[in-house]
Amino acid sequence: QVQLVESGGGLVQAGGSLRLSCAASGSIFRINTMGWYRQAPGKQRELVAVITSGGTVDNADSVKGRFTISRDNAKNTVYLQMNSLKPEDTAVYYCNVKSLLGPVYWGQGTQVTVSS
Numbered sequence: 001q002v003q004l005v006e007s008g009g010g011l012v013q014a015g016g017s018l019r020l021s022c023a024a025s026g027s028i029f030r031i032n033t034m035g036w037y038r039q040a041p042g043k044q045r046e047l048v049a050v051i052t053s054g055g056t057v058d059n060a061d062s063v064k065g066r067f068t069i070s071r072d073n074a075k076n077t078v079y080l081q082m083n084s085l086k087p088e089d090t091a092v093y094y095c096n097v098k099s100l101l102g103p104v105y106w107g108q109g110t111q112v113t114v115s116s
Contacts (some may be wrong), residue, residue: 001026002024002026002027002028002097002103002105003026004022004023004024004097004105004106004107004108005022005023005107006020006021006093006094006095006107006109007020007021007022008021008080008110009112010111010112011114011115012112012113012114012115013114013115014086014116015084016085016114017081017082018112019080019081020036020080020082020093020095021077021078022034022078022079022095024076024077024078024095024097024105025076028076028097028099028105029101030099031076031098031099032052032098032099032100033050033053033096033097033098034051034071034078034096034097034098035047035048035049035050035051035095035096035097036048036049036050036069036093036095037093037096038089038091038094038112039091039092039109040091040092045094047060048067048069048080048093049063049080051078055071057069062088066084066085067080067081067082067083068080068081068083069081078095078097080093082112085112085114087115088114090112090114092109092110092112093109093110093111093112094106094107094108095107
């Protein structure tokens with residue numbers, strides 16, 4: 001069994017910061033990419049940021065300069081530091097982990113709400 005445990009969501013005022021964490025445990029063989037997606041009400045799930053095992057990062061244009069993704073390979077943990085939050089960042093944020101063998105895993109989601 002593979003588990004992704006997310007933490008760090010919550011309610012914050014516009015301009016504030018939050019840090020999300022996602023720890024992967026269980027039988028995951030050779031983690032490749034780790035990342036974050038989000039889904040706002042009535043919208044499709046979208047990529048926020050992803051980081052490879054080698055540290056290459058890809059961010060959505062909407063979060064560049066504000067969000068930073070990082071990972072601790074020894075702990076199988078990925079982080080998302082979110083600064084200068086905007087009301088349009090309000091969404092459920094999902095952790096995503098992809099194995100080199102192909103399987104993709106999702107976290108349960110954590111709510112981020114940014115008030116104006």
